[in-house]
Amino acid sequence: MIYVCKNCGYSFWVKRARCPRCYSTEFNTKNIEEVELLISWKLTATPDGFEDKYWLCLVKSDNVKLFCRSLSEPKNKMRIKENGLCEPLA
DSSP states (O other): OEEEETTTOOEESSOOSSOTTTOOOOEEEEOOOOEEEEEEEEEOSOOTTSOSSEEEEEEEETTEEEEEEESSOOOSEEEEOGGGEEEEOO
């Protein structure tokens, strides 16, 4: 989900109390179905509580860039899931 400021139109991923650009407190939400992969890193030494290996992906939707992690090798088009996970589109 992406948050869009009702006042200035600034888009961001992490929910905030105020818009970082104009400080408004009113937002619309936009669901994101598909994102474009910008770059990914395969992690094989992971912290306790995480999978043994996963890919950290920097993805983009509209003007918003965000990080997610994929349990399978990323492709050019990805789908955002819950809890910061993403998966390649078939």
